[in-house]
Amino acid sequence: MNRRAGARGGSSPPVCAEAEAERRTATLENALGDPTHPAHPLAYRRIVESDERGRLPEDAMGILDDFGLGAEVVPRELGGRFDRTDVLARVLRPVSRRDAALAWGRGCGSFAAGVHIWHAGTAQQKRAAADTLLRGAHLAVAGPAFAHANRFTSNGIHIDTVPGGHGGPLLRGHKAMLLGAGQADGLVVFGRTSSSGAQCSAVLVDTAELSTDALRLLPRPSATGLRALTTSGVEFRNCHVPDSAQLGEPDEGVPLALRSFPLTHAVIPSIALGTADTTLRAAVRFALADDQLERTGPRGRRVRSLLGGAFLDLLICDCLALVSTRAAHLLPGQAGLYGAAAAYVLPRILGETVHDLSVVLGGRAFDRTGVHGIFQKNVRDLPALGSGHAGSAICQTIVVTQLPLLARHAWSGVEEPPAALFRPREDLPPLQSELLFPAGPVDGLSAVLTAGAEGSLPAELRAVVRDLANELRSVHASCLRRPPPAADPHSFALCDRYMLLLAASAVVGVWVHGQFGPDHFLADPVWATAALARIGHRLGWPARTLRPSHQEQVDREVLARFDQARSYDLYDMALAG
Amino acid sequence: MTDTVPAPGQPIRIDWPCGPWDAIGRELSRHGRCLLYSVLADWPADPVPESRRRELLGREWTRYQAMPHPLLQRRFLASRALLKRAAGAVLGCPPESLDLAHTVHGRPHLRGCDQLDLSLSHTEDVLMLGLTTVGLIGVDIERTTRPLVSGHPTPRFCTPHDMELLRSLPEDARGAALIRLWTLKEAYTKAIGQGMRFRFHQIGFGLDSHPLRLLRPDGSRSSGDEWQFVTYKVSDRHCAGVALYDAGFGGQPDPASATMLDSELQRLLTAGFIRRVGS
Numbered sequence: 001m002n003r004r005a006g007a008r009g010g011s012s013p014p015v016c017a018e019a020e021a022e023r024r025t026a027t028l029e030n031a032l033g034d035p036t037h038p039a040h041p042l043a044y045r046r047i048v049e050s051d052e053r054g055r056l057p058e059d060a061m062g063i064l065d066d067f068g069l070g071a072e073v074v075p076r077e078l079g080g081r082f083d084r085t086d087v088l089a090r091v092l093r094p095v096s097r098r099d100a101a102l103a104w105g106r107g108c109g110s111f112a113a114g115v116h117i118w119h120a121g122t123a124q125q126k127r128a129a130a131d132t133l134l135r136g137a138h139l140a141v142a143g144p145a146f147a148h149a150n151r152f153t154s155n156g157i158h159i160d161t162v163p164g165g166h167g168g169p170l171l172r173g174h175k176a177m178l179l180g181a182g183q184a185d186g187l188v189v190f191g192r193t194s195s196s197g198a199q200c201s202a203v204l205v206d207t208a209e210l211s212t213d214a215l216r217l218l219p220r221p222s223a224t225g226l227r228a229l230t231t232s233g234v235e236f237r238n239c240h241v242p243d244s245a246q247l248g249e250p251d252e253g254v255p256l257a258l259r260s261f262p263l264t265h266a267v268i269p270s271i272a273l274g275t276a277d278t279t280l281r282a283a284v285r286f287a288l289a290d291d292q293l294e295r296t297g298p299r300g301r302r303v304r305s306l307l308g309g310a311f312l313d314l315l316i317c318d319c320l321a322l323v324s325t326r327a328a329h330l331l332p333g334q335a336g337l338y339g340a341a342a343a344y345v346l347p348r349i350l351g352e353t354v355h356d357l358s359v360v361l362g363g364r365a366f367d368r369t370g371v372h373g374i375f376q377k378n379v380r381d382l383p384a385l386g387s388g389h390a391g392s393a394i395c396q397t398i399v400v401t402q403l404p405l406l407a408r409h410a411w412s413g414v415e416e417p418p419a420a421l422f423r424p425r426e427d428l429p430p431l432q433s434e435l436l437f438p439a440g441p442v443d444g445l446s447a448v449l450t451a452g453a454e455g456s457l458p459a460e461l462r463a464v465v466r467d468l469a470n471e472l473r474s475v476h477a478s479c480l481r482r483p484p485p486a487a488d489p490h491s492f493a494l495c496d497r498y499m500l501l502l503a504a505s506a507v508v509g510v511w512v513h514g515q516f517g518p519d520h521f522l523a524d525p526v527w528a529t530a531a532l533a534r535i536g537h538r539l540g541w542p543a544r545t546l547r548p549s550h551q552e553q554v555d556r557e558v559l560a561r562f563d564q565a566r567s568y569d570l571y572d573m574a575l576a577g
Numbered sequence: 578m579t580d581t582v583p584a585p586g587q588p589i590r591i592d593w594p595c596g597p598w599d600a601i602g603r604e605l606s607r608h609g610r611c612l613l614y615s616v617l618a619d620w621p622a623d624p625v626p627e628s629r630r631r632e633l634l635g636r637e638w639t640r641y642q643a644m645p646h647p648l649l650q651r652r653f654l655a656s657r658a659l660l661k662r663a664a665g666a667v668l669g670c671p672p673e674s675l676d677l678a679h680t681v682h683g684r685p686h687l688r689g690c691d692q693l694d695l696s697l698s699h700t701e702d703v704l705m706l707g708l709t710t711v712g713l714i715g716v717d718i719e720r721t722t723r724p725l726v727s728g729h730p731t732p733r734f735c736t737p738h739d740m741e742l743l744r745s746l747p748e749d750a751r752g753a754a755l756i757r758l759w760t761l762k763e764a765y766t767k768a769i770g771q772g773m774r775f776r777f778h779q780i781g782f783g784l785d786s787h788p789l790r791l792l793r794p795d796g797s798r799s800s801g802d803e804w805q806f807v808t809y810k811v812s813d814r815h816c817a818g819v820a821l822y823d824a825g826f827g828g829q830p831d832p833a834s835a836t837m838l839d840s841e842l843q844r845l846l847t848a849g850f851i852r853r854v855g856s
Contacts, residue, residue, distance in 0.1 A: 147839035148692060151827030198841040224803045224825030254841050302774065309681065348691070352680050355769040362779030363736070366791065366799035380803065380825075388826040389692040396689065397838045401846045439846060487838040489668065492689025493676035537681050540636050 015076070015083040018425045021090060024072075024081070025573060029094040031063050034577025035278075036285075036371055044282075047099045048373035054220070056102055056183075056228045064095070064106050070133035073111040075118055078130035082111075084428055085263055086325035089270035090571060096274030097567075097575070100381035101228040103275070106138065108268050108385075109180040109229075113139035113188040115260045117204060119433055120248035125204050132186050140184035142175045142191075142234065144200050144257050146394050151221070152177050153390040157236060159191035159201045161250070168243045169203050169250075171236035174218060179229045182217055187234070190253045200253035203245040214239035225384030262328055262436045265339030265395065269346035270321035272385045273314060275378050276350045277568045280310045282375040283357040284562045286364065293559070306356055308546075308554040311561075311568055312531045313353040317346045318569045319506035319531075322424055323445060329428040330421050332435035334442050336398060341499040344395035347386030349503075349538075354379045398439045400487075400495045405441035407479030411472065416451055417444040422509040423517075424570045445502055446472055448509045461511070461525040464532045464544075468504045471539055475501065497539060504535045510570065519572055521557050526550045588612040588705070588811050591659060593620045598666040601708065605667060609711035609828045610821055614718065614811050615659055617652060617702035625658050632673045633657060656697055656704055660685075663706055667693055669833040684770030692832040696767050703815055710832050712803075712824035715768030717760040718817045721753055734762065734777035738796030742784065753816070757784055757808045760818025765791060765806070768820040782806065 033040045035047070041059030050057040072091050074080020082088055088111065096103035110133055117129045117139075129139060145155040157173040171191060181187070190202045207215060218233035248256045284307055287293050292303045324338040331338075358365040358379070367373045386392075420426045453462065453469035475498050482491070511528035521527060533544040546554070561568055565575040589600055591613050604611035631638045634657055644650045661672035664687060668675075678688040687693060696707040696716045700723075707716035735743070739758055743751050761782045766775040780799070781792040789807060791800035800806075805821045 146842060148829060148831065148837055150829065151825070222802070222825075224823060255845055258842060258845055352682075352684075352770060355771065356682060358769060359771050359775050362776050363781075363793050363799060364779075366793070366801070368801075376801075380801075383824050388824055389829060390826070392691050393837050394839065394842070397842045398846065400838060401843050487835050489670050489674045489676065489687065489690050489834050492834065492837070493678075494689075496678075496689040534681055538678070540678060543681075 015428060015430050016081070016087050017427055021084070021087045022425075022573075024087075025091050025094065025571075028067050028069075028091060029573070029576050031067055032060075032094055032098055032576065035098055035374075036577045038371075042098050044098075044278075044371050044374040045369065047102075048368060048377055051099075051101065051227055051377050052368060054227045056105055057099060060099070060102055060106075064102075065136045068134075068136075069095070069106055070110065070136055070138070073107065073114050074130045074133050078118075078126055079134055080130060083431060085267050085328045085431065086270075086322065086424070086428070089267045089321065089325050092271045093274035093277070093567070093569070096271045097278045099228075100272070100275040100378065100385055101226045103271055104226060104385065105180045105183060105229050108271055109141070109184070110139040111267060112143075112264050113141035113184075113186070115263050116141065116188050116202060116247060116256055119259055120202075120252075120256050121204065122244070124244065125247065128206070129186060129204065137185040138180060138183050139186045139188065140178060140180040141188040142178050142181075144190040144253055146390070147397070148390055148393040150388055150390040152179070152384070152387050155190060155192075157189060157191035158194050159189070159203060160194050169201065169241050169246060171203070171205075171214075171239040171241065174233060174235035176218065176233040177221060177223075178232070178234050179226060181234050182232050183229075188247065189236075190257065193251055198254075199251040201250045202247040202253040202256055203241055204247045205239075205241050205245055210239060210241075213237060223384075225380040225382070227380075258438045259433075259436060261394075261398070261438050262332070262336040262339045263433075265343035266321070266324035266328060266335065268385065269317075269342045270325055272346060272350065272382060273318055273321060273569055275382055275385070276314055276317070276353065278374060279354050279357060279378040279382075280307065280314060280558075280568050281562060282372060282378075283307060283310070283360040284558060286361050286372055286375075288562075292360065303360055304555045304558075305546075305551060306359055307558045308530075308551060309534065310353045310357055311554060311558045312527065312534055313349050314568050315527060315570065316503055316507055316531045316535060317349055319422075319510045320345055320503045322510065322570060323421055323506040326421050326428060327417075327445075328436060329431055330418055331444060332432060333437045333440045334444060335436055336438035337402065337440070337443060338445060338502060340395040340398040340439060341502040343386070344392055344399075344496075344499050345503050347383065347391065350382055351386075354382060395499075396492055396495050399499065400491050402439045402441055403479045403491065403494060403498070404482070406443055406498075407476050409441045410443040411446060411450075411476045414442070414444050414447045416447045417509070419513040421445075422506070422513040443502075445505045445509070448505045448512070449501065452508045452512065457512075458525045458529075461529045461532070464529055464536060465508055467536060467541070468501060468532060468539075471497065471536075472501050500535055500538055504532055507531050507535070521553075522570065522572075524553070526553050527557075530554060586610075586612075586807075588614050588809055588817060591615040591663070593624050593655070593658070594662075596666075598662065601663055601666050605708060605710050605832070606830060609823070610707065610709040610714055610819075611663075612716065612809070612817070612819060613659070613663055613706045613708070614815075614817070615655070615704045616812075617655055617704060620655055625654055629673070630654065633661060635673075635676055637677060652699060652702075652704075656699065656706075659704055660695060660697060660706055663708060664690075664693055664695065667708065667832055669835055680770050682770050682774065683772070684767070690834065692829045692837070696764075698763075698767075698817075700815065703811065705811070705817055707819060709821060710829040711821070711826070713768045713820075713822040715764040715766065715820040716817060717763030717767065718811060718815050719756050719760050719763075720814055721756055721816050722814070723756060734759065736778055736781035736792070736794035736796075738783075738792060738794060739781045741796070742781075754784055756816050757818065758782055760808060760816055761789070761806050761820065762818075764818040764820035765804075768822055
């Protein structure tokens, strides 16, 4: 599998190259401007004010339209610019750095809907959806509900074909919360097919063609996060749509959703890192304004350690996000597994991180005005991007189901993945979505841990990698001892440990394959050693205190990236402010 | 069994090993959270047979063994027995199957089971456990006559507004008010996984407001509707503070672990026919 992926990487022409990816991201970042400048249209204070009103910042729309953000989610062959999953996530981070709701409402939501159309739509549906997005309009998706669905994910819509009726699908029922429904011109709607129990179908509907009797926007529910997008749910009342609205085969809705997971699970958490970046930046800004970093003694050390820890968490998350988005191109058979790990691990770690940072802001963590007000907004928005437990349960279903097979086939003697998987600026082969697999019994990523434990890493890094490799062996042994997948907490805990180990493997891979790169901070093993120790701590190890010189190195980088307005991720890109 | 039926939302007294365990799920489905307390003095001498302790404690077994004093061990064991039995009743699984893990800063959570959040507190021989399916929970229980209460508020953990509030009270009411403030601050900082790393003098509460709100040091409102705060009298000698964060997902009507894996997804993943779709 790995050999084949490597061969594809070597022989296929590159798609969007680094120079273009960097140019597009920088163009959007600069167009959105310095968010700390109070007079700027997308200043943090204006974004917070819009959120308080439950609205997207109006001044942003023109900027995003001028940039042509819709084209970022339209495949290149349909006239758009989407041909790399990692580049899509990278280009949308400048938007999510300002406003998570804006990133969802003007990018993620359309991508989450569009990916089903690119996978299963007819030529006409693809053309119509592409045209919608290219003219600056939006799509939204009412996805299928899976086990343990919550208010965000539950779906009471039924799609049936009524004999003797109009012949086409008939939509009935409601979905209480549909992110971005009020702003969407096109809806991808999944609904249970009454005749077939657990199965469901999908349709693509043009909201302009439906009467207000057939499609009704439901009243605004209260919301904690992404308030600007939760303006409504939808209700379909005897809504007949033409045969041409059918998306994919009838009753094949769940397989379609499952096939889209490797992309949506990888890209959406990766975009959330932009929001986490701003949250860390807000804490650093506050600490500096409050003279907390100047202090000597325990308080100053604690604050610096908190900020450094948060930065390490963001790097851990970005390593896993990088691997999961690039795996879609390089290891499509494994991409679903890494996407599930990213969609499970990132909301968890980032949720902890933002609460850690609230210690820095203290009583000001709830400010709803001024430049610090963005902090509380992001604390509320970040969990909403991950769909809570309902989102975890889907990822756990994907991984737990594969654990016995992974234990038997995937964790011994597997070849390491290609270096390009871990290099953010390296070219990728084209995306071949027909090869994407939601989860298979192959895992080359964790082979990086095993190889690292036996290889010639720097001593401190090797010690922590060895401990992590032992954890992987322990998970392996537990999986072999157990019968096929069981819906019990023991399986869920094993799955949790395994996904943390995939994050650790991504960190090791990024360091190993970036150590001779141009980024001096990332080339040094200090960050990787410290990041892995934090993962170990989450696995239950006793806390390992960083050596003072190492802590200072991480602290310096946090402040340098703040002073020089550089992003808190693997790209280290120049920001507008 | 306790002979007192608690009012809705009130802390439920748990007698080991009788319960009432079935009340926990009902409380959670009604209120999205459930508060339990138990008095250690009423526990049997050997609540968990030695042969079962290692299995119950799992990865915390080493920590338990390293505890220097039998009383500490007893309280630790009882807290885990209460927590895992209660969580097991909600999730429909044996207590031993649960893995109690901790975040980097020590906040406990059930590894792999994020439909249920929890918080533990103890004072003297009273254990308190908070459970929620709507987001995050923090609980703290204190004896109302805890020595920190001298009737003289201290700037170390009071905001200027707290101090003003306390000074406005009759002297004999200040101690109880200060304990309420303390438990609320503990509960909030535990809910966000920070505990006393968070500077208590930076957050206050208006104890006479309904609902309770977290306040800035100057007394202006700080937290939004996503946070709920409440205090309770527990027995005659204790005060409990509770902080609850609603993440906005509407709770989890069926938190059982047995229903967590989607059967249709599992069927498709094991059947392996996804490759056919659209290809």
